[in-house]
Amino acid sequence: MTRAINLGFPRVGVKRELKFALENYWKGAGTRDALLATARELRLRHWRVQAAAGIHSIPSNDFALYDQMLDMSCLLGAVPARFGWQSDSVDLYTQFAMARGSKVAAAMEMTKWFDTNYHYIVPEFEDGMRFRLGTNKPFDELAEARAAGIETVPVLIGPVTFLLLGKAKYPAFSLTETALKLLPVYGEILRQFAQMRVSAVQIDEPCLVTNLSDEARALYPQAFRALAQAAPSLAINLATYFGDLGANRELTFALPVNTVHVDLVRAPDQLEACIDAALSNNKRLSMGVIDGRNVWRNDLGRSLSAVERATALLGQDRVSVGASCSLLHTPFDVEEEHSMGGEIRGWLAFARQKLEEIAAVSRGATRGRLSIVDALRVSDGIKAARRGSRAIHNPQVKQRAALVTPAMLSRTSGFVARRAQQVREFKLPLFPTTTIGSFPQTSEIRAARAAHKAGRLDSAAYETAMRREIESVVRFQERIDLDVLVHGEAERNDMVEYFGEQLDGFVFSENGWVQSYGSRCVKPPIIYGDVARRHPMTVKWSQFAQSLTARIMKGMLTGPVTILQWSFVRDDQPRSETCRQIALAIRDEVLDLEAAGIRIIQIDEPAIREGLPLRPADWPAYLRWAVDAFRLSAAGVRDTTQIHTHMCYSEFNDIMQAVADMDADVISIETSRSHMELLDAFVSFRYPNEIGPGVYDIHSPRVPSASDMGALLDKAREVLKPDQIWINPDCGLKTRGWPEVELALTNMVAVAKEARKDLGSDAPAL
Numbered sequence: 156m157t158r159a160i161n162l163g164f165p166r167v168g169v170k171r172e173l174k175f176a177l178e179n180y181w182k183g184a185g186t187r188d189a190l191l192a193t194a195r196e197l198r199l200r201h202w203r204v205q206a207a208a209g210i211h212s213i214p215s216n217d218f219a220l221y222d223q224m225l226d227m228s229c230l231l232g233a234v235p236a237r238f239g240w241q242s243d244s245v246d247l248y249t250q251f252a253m254a255r256g257s258k259v260a261a262a263m264e265m266t267k268w269f270d271t272n273y274h275y276i277v278p279e280f281e282d283g284m285r286f287r288l289g290t291n292k293p294f295d296e297l298a299e300a301r302a303a304g305i306e307t308v309p310v311l312i313g314p315v316t317f318l319l320l321g322k323a324k325y326p327a328f329s330l331t332e333t334a335l336k337l338l339p340v341y342g343e344i345l346r347q348f349a350q351m352r353v354s355a356v357q358i359d360e361p362c363l364v365t366n367l368s369d370e371a372r373a374l375y376p377q378a379f380r381a382l383a384q385a386a387p388s389l390a391i392n393l394a395t396y397f398g399d400l401g402a403n404r405e406l407t408f409a410l411p412v413n414t415v416h417v418d419l420v421r422a423p424d425q426l427e428a429c430i431d432a433a434l435s436n437n438k439r440l441s442m443g444v445i446d447g448r449n450v451w452r453n454d455l456g457r458s459l460s461a462v463e464r465a466t467a468l469l470g471q472d473r474v475s476v477g478a479s480c481s482l483l484h485t486p487f488d489v490e491e492e493h494s495m496g497g498e499i500r501g502w503l504a505f506a507r508q509k510l511e512e513i514a515a516v517s518r519g520a521t522r523g524r525l526s527i528v529d530a531l532r533v534s535d536g537i538k539a540a541r542r543g544s545r546a547i548h549n550p551q552v553k554q555r556a557a558l559v560t561p562a563m564l565s566r567t568s569g570f571v572a573r574r575a576q577q578v579r580e581f582k583l584p585l586f587p588t589t590t591i592g593s594f595p596q597t598s599e600i601r602a603a604r605a606a607h608k609a610g611r612l613d614s615a616a617y618e619t620a621m622r623r624e625i626e627s628v629v630r631f632q633e634r635i636d637l638d639v640l641v642h643g644e645a646e647r648n649d650m651v652e653y654f655g656e657q658l659d660g661f662v663f664s665e666n667g668w669v670q671s672y673g674s675r676c677v678k679p680p681i682i683y684g685d686v687a688r689r690h691p692m693t694v695k696w697s698q699f700a701q702s703l704t705a706r707i708m709k710g711m712l713t714g715p716v717t718i719l720q721w722s723f724v725r726d727d728q729p730r731s732e733t734c735r736q737i738a739l740a741i742r743d744e745v746l747d748l749e750a751a752g753i754r755i756i757q758i759d760e761p762a763i764r765e766g767l768p769l770r771p772a773d774w775p776a777y778l779r780w781a782v783d784a785f786r787l788s789a790a791g792v793r794d795t796t797q798i799h800t801h802m803c804y805s806e807f808n809d810i811m812q813a814v815a816d817m818d819a820d821v822i823s824i825e826t827s828r829s830h831m832e833l834l835d836a837f838v839s840f841r842y843p844n845e846i847g848p849g850v851y852d853i854h855s856p857r858v859p860s861a862s863d864m865g866a867l868l869d870k871a872r873e874v875l876k877p878d879q880i881w882i883n884p885d886c887g888l889k890t891r892g893w894p895e896v897e898l899a900l901t902n903m904v905a906v907a908k909e910a911r912k913d914l915g916s917d918a919p920a921l
Contacts, residue, residue: 156471156472156517156521157462157466157471157472157474157475157476157517157520157521158211158212158474158475158476158517159209159210159211159212159475159476159477159513159514159516159517160210160211160212160416160441160475160476160477160513161205161210161212161213161214161477161478161482161510161513162214162217162310162357162359162394162396162416162443162447162477162478162480162481162482163214163217163310163480163481163482163483164201164204164205164214164217164218164481164482164483164506165201165482165483165485165486165487165506165669165670166197166201166217166218166219166483166670167197167668167669167670167676168197168200168487169487169488169491169666169668170666171668171676172193172196172197173193173194173197173220173674174674174675174676175674176189176190176193176194177190177220177221177673177674178674181251181255181674181856187247190220190247194218194220195299197218198215198218198296198299198300199299199300199303201218202215202300202303202305202307203303203305204507204510205510206305208507208510208511208513208514209510209511209514209517209518210510210513210514211517212308212355212392212475212477213300213305213306213307213308214307214308214309214310214357215293215296215297215299215300215307215308215309215310216292216293216296216297216309216310216311217310217481217483218296220247220250221250221251221254221276221672221673222254222274222275222276222672222673223275223310223312224268224275224276224277224278224312224317224320225250225253225254225263225275225276226290226292227278227311227312227317228253228263228276228278228279229245229249229250229253229289229290229292230288230289230290230292230293230344231286231287231288231289231317231337231340231341232245232285232286232287232288232289232340233278233279233280233284233286233289233321233337234249234253234289235253235260235263235279235281235284235324236281236284237259237260237261238252238253238257238260239260240289244289244290244291245289245290253276254276254673255673255854255855255856255857256852256855256856256857257857258857261828261852261855261857262828262852262854262855262857263276263277263278263279263828264276264277264279264322264828264829265277265672265828265854267764267765267803269361269397269769270397270765270766270767270768270769271397271448271484271765272669272671272677272679272720272721272762272765273483273484273670273671273672274671274672275320275672277320277321277322278317278318278320278321278322279321279322279324280318280321280322280323280324280325280328280333281324281325282324282325282327282328285336286336286337286339286340287340288340288343288344293309293311293344293348294347294348294351296309297309297348297351297353298351308353308355308356308357308392309348309353309356309357310356310357310358310359311341311344311356311357311358311359312358312359313358313359313360313378313393314334314337314338314341314378314382315334315360315362315371315374315375315378316359316360316361316362316363317337318330318333318334318337319362319371320362330368330370330371330374331370331373331374331377334374334377334378338378338381338382341381341382341385342381342382342384342385342386343385345382345385345386345389346385346386348386348389349386349388349389353389354388354389354390355389355390355391355392355413356389356390356391356392357392357394358382358391358392358393358394358412359394359396360375360393360394360395361394361395361396361397361480363375363395363400363403363406363407364395364396364397364398364399364400364401364403364418364422364769365398365769365770366402366770366771367403372403372406375406375407375410376406376409376410379391379393379410379411379412380411382411383411383412390413390414391411391412391413391414392412392413392414392416392441393407393410393412393414393415393416394416394441395407395415395416395417395418396416396418396421396443396447396479396480396481397418397421397479397480397769398418398421398422398768398769398770399418399421399422399424399425399770400417400422400425400429401425401770404425404428404429404432405432407432408429408432408433408435408436408438409436412438413438413439414438414439414440414441414475415429415432415433415438415439415440415441416441416442416443416475416477417429417440417441417442417443418443418479418480419442419443419444419461419479420443420444420445420446420447420448420479421479423461426442426461426464426465430464430465430468430469433469433473434468434469438473439469439472439473439474439475440465440469440473440474440475441474441475441476441477442461442462442465442474442475442476442477443477443478443479443480444458444461444462444476444477444479444516445458445476445477445478445479445509445512445513445516446478446479446509446726447478447479447480447481447482447483447484447485447509448479448480448484448485449485449723449724449726450485450486450503450504450505450667450681450723451502451503451504451723451725451726452501452502452503452504452508452512452534452537453504453509453512453516453534454534454538455512455515455516455519455527455530455531455534456531456534456535458476458512458516459516459519459520459524459527459531462474462476462516462519462520463520466520471520471521474520475517476513476516476517476520477513478509478513482506482509482510483669483670484669485505485506485509485669486505486506486664486666486667486668486669486678487505487506487507487666487668488505488506488507488508488666489503489504489505489507489508490507491665491666492664492665492666492667493665494665495662495663495664495665496662498540498544498546499546499662499681499683501537501540502537502540502541502683503681505667515527515530519531541727542727544684546683546684547683547684547685547725547727548684548685549659549660549684549685549687551687552659552660552685552686552687552736553685555739556732556735556736556739559735559739559787563787563790563791564783564786564787564790565786565790565818566789566790566792566794566818567793567794568794570818570820570843570844571843572794573794573795573797573820574820574844574845576794576795577794577795577797577820580754580795581707581754581755581797583638583639583707584638584907584911585877585878585880585910585911585914586868586877586880586881586882586907586910586911587638587639587881587882587907588636588637588638588639588881588882588883588903588904588907589637589638589639589640589641589709589847589881589882589883590632590637590641590883590884590887590888590900591641591757591759591801591823591883591884591885591886591887591888592641592643592644592650592709592711592757592759592801592887593641593643593644593647593650593887593888593889594628594641594643594644594645594888594889594896595888595889595890595891595892595893595896596645596889596890597624597893599620599624600620600621600624600645603617603620603621604617604646604648621645621646621696622699624643624645625642625643625645625646625696625699625700625703626703628641628642628643628645629642629643629700629703629704629708630703631897632706633704633706635897635900635901635904636904636908637706637900637904638706638707639706639707639708639709639755640700640704640706640707640708640709641700641708641709641711642696642697642699642700642708642711644711644887644889646696649677649678650713650717650759650887651677651679651680651713651717651718651721651722652677652678652679652680653692653713654692654712654713654718654741655680655682655718655722656680657688657689657690657692658686658687658688658689658737658740659684659685659686659687659688659689660682660683660684660685660686660687660736661680661681661682661683661686661722662680662681662683663678663680663681664678664681666678667679667681672854675890677721679721679722679723680718680721680722680723681722681723682719682722682723682724682725682733683725684725685736686733686736686737686740687736687739687740688740688743688744691744691747692744693710693711693712693744693748694744694747694748694751694753697710697711697748697751697753698751698752698753701752701753707754707755708753708755709753709755709756709757709799710745710748710753710755710756710757711757711759712741712744712745712748712756712757712758712759712788713741713758713759714741714758714759714760714763714784714785714788714800715734715735715737715738715740715741715784715785715787715788716734716760716762716763716766716781716784716785717759717760717761717762717763718737718741719733719734719737719762719766720762720763720765720766721762731780731784734780734781734784735780735783735784735787737784738783738784738785738787738788739787739788741758741788742787742788742789742791745758745788745789745791745792746791746792749792749793749796754795754796754797755796755797755799756789756792756796756797756798756799757798757799757800757801758785758788758789758798758799758800758819759800759801760785760800760801760802760817761801761802761803761886762803763781763785763802763813763817764802764803764807764810765803766781767809767810771809774809774810778810778813781813782813782816782817785800785817785819786816786817786818789818789819790818797820797821798818798819798820798821799819799820799821799822799823800817800819800821800822800823801822801823801824801886802814802822802823802824802825803825803886807824807836807837808835808836808839811836811837811839811840811842812840814837814842815840815842815843815844818844819844820844820845821844821845821846821847821881822842822844822845822846822847823846823847823848823849823881823883824837824846824847824848824849825849825852825885825886826848826849826850826867826871826885827849827850827851827852827859827867827885828852828854828855828885830867830870831848831867831870831871834846834848834870834871834874834875835874837875838874838875844879845879845880845881846871846875846879846880846881847880847881847882847883848867848871848875848880849883849884849885849886850864850867850868850882850883850884850885850903850906851864851883851884851885851899851900851903852885853884853885853886853887853888853890853891854885854886854890856891856895858895858898858899858902859899859902860902861902861905861906861909864902864903864906865906865909865910868880868882868906868907868910872910877910877914882903882906882907882910883903884899884900884903
């Protein structure tokens with residue numbers, strides 16, 4: 156039989172039950188027992204959904220309260236010393252302190268999981284760190300599933316990927332030496348699984364689809380020999396995903412594992428080579444033919460043909476069928492969508508439907524095509540309907556995108572000339588202060604939005620409520636003496652969804668929630684057709700906010716690459732073409748904001764680094780169209796209009812030329828968790844434009860003191876010129892509460908004023 160397998164499942168629940176349980180616990184409104192009960196209920200529900208769908212290999216330990224990499228750090232005892240862990244088991248307090256910080260310890264760093272919008276907590280490796288079994292989580296969850304009558308395959312992040320994605324905190328760190336200390340703990344885990352009569356374990360090694368150093372390549376066989384020897388009765392199912400094994404294919408299939416899972420959605424061309432490798436190495440091949448990262452119905456006929464090709468050569472018993480990666484990156488169930496148009500809804504498959512697709516391909520490969528003839532007929536019909544739908548194709552949009560010229564991608568003058576004009580225009584002090592855009596989304600704001608959406612609050616009353624919130628935010632910023640203000644984005648539900656709702660070619664789900672980090676969930680728009688702006692999207696709000704103050708009001712937009720990356724994107728044309736269409740829509744908005752008197756406009760691109768392909772050979776093509784899209788959106792303004800952009804947690808070293816090519820006048824970046832280490836890339840590159848290195852980590856409830864922020868600013872001043880530095884938080888303040896925001900921003904302004912006093916001047920040099 157060709158088995159149906161699943162690598163991982165969404166955690167948060169169709170109604171975001173985990174989110175609300177977590178936040179209640181953090182606020183003290185919910186107990187530890189209540190949180191853990193919600194987690195158990197979700198796990199049981201999800202295991203039963205997978206079993207009912209016909210999945211033969213159901214994962215356990217893929218569930219996490221906050222993040223699976225954080226769970227691995229706890230499981231392996233890799234707890235940094237500053238968290239004071241001394242007990243036998245890592246408790247919830249310590250675990251959440253590692254993720255979110257505490258009163259006495261800063262949170263661990265957070266960054267993107269490969270090229271997804273999911274964030275993971277970065278493991279830290281300290282000198283003398285003693286690895287040991289730190290939790291019983293995977294064993295408890297295995298027993299939990301068995302008590303419900305469901306046999307599962309435990310999932311672990313593999314040792315090499317865990318190490319490669321971590322961060323050394325001491326100069327003498329050695330990948331191989333650290334692995335030798337870590338592998339005995341992995342061995343202990345596997346032996347305990349064997350004692351529990353587990354037949355197979357899934358070990359995720361997505362780093363095998365990236366370029367590896369010689370040391371990492373040498374470590375893989377050594378590490379997996381140790382794993383295989385630790386528990387010989389366990390079958391190891393090695394999972395790779397997010398790309399092509401490429402030069403690592405021979406290495407991967409030679410490892411002492413039972414099964415190799417490969418991503419045939421991102422890298423369909425690797426099929427023949429992987430079949431050959433499985434044949435020559437006597438391995439089982441697990442085929443990821445269902446897209447685990449997008450929401451479109453699968454072409455079942457095409458997927459079944461690929462599986463039939465493999466089974467013809469390997470035999471049915473040596474082939475498994477699954478998604479390309481964990482279904483963590485998709486929403487839960489299309490059947491929960493009741494307001495979406497029927498035509499587009501019929502084109503979609505969320506996690507629950509993808510399980511059915513996996514099972515259908517498995518049955519077709521095992522019993523023959525006649526066994527799924529109805530499913531194949533429906534699949535072919537959907538493919539034809541999308542190809543011919545008038546809802547998708549807009550000739551005017553396509554023509555406008557085709558007429559974009561190189562001149563449309565460049566500002567009138569270079570940065571030096573623009574900056575001189577902007578200094579005279581704005582008359583800002585040294586170390587100007589601002590925020591990234593959003594202010595706390597209070598319960599009152601959310602209640603007003605929900606009432607308006609439900610029809611209980613008419614548009615006039617809703618607008619009055621939002622104007623009241625905006626005025627309150629403006630007055631607060633004036634009171635604490637911020638230099639460049641924002642309107643606070645009270646009217647916006649999400650930085651991507653808000654824009655997508657006002658653009659042609661987008662559709663939205665009611666319950667299409669996807670975890671971004673911890674309790675933070677997003678509901679990505681679905682781009683199904685050609686994109687165009689119907690009307691101005693932000694102008695009236697920014698114009699109103701500017702009318703309230705004599706200070707500079709910053710217009711806030713989300714950039715084209717981020718809108719693309721944080722949406723589920725149509726798969727019937729190149730992503731670059733869709734991005735260009737979005738860029739033209741944002742360009743129209745930028746020009747309208749400028750015409751309305753908004754002199755500083757921020758076009759956020761937190762996802763531009765996230766979209767970078769995993770293989771450097773593929774970077775130039777992506778960076779070319781991504782940078783061009785940003786420039787297309789921004790370049791139409793006058794020299795005196797200042798363009799800002801913002802980028803989230805990213806490693807910038809390898810793409811600094813592309814960041815410079817974006818030609819933003821000011822870039823703000825998240826640097827507080829890394830203690831300004833991420834600034835090093837800008838310094839080494841001699842980045843010429845202005846920079847706002849974040850001094851306030853908004854992803855942690857910990858409120859930094861003025862001295863904390865001052866220490867970070869001092870680090871920035873060591874490597875940047877004073878007239879190059881802006882002072883701002885790491886990111887938007889939407890998820891924070893007002894008391895902490897008021898204190899933190901007051902401290903931030905005080906730090907800026909003290910820095911100006913140190914220099915004895917307020918005025919930047921021309």
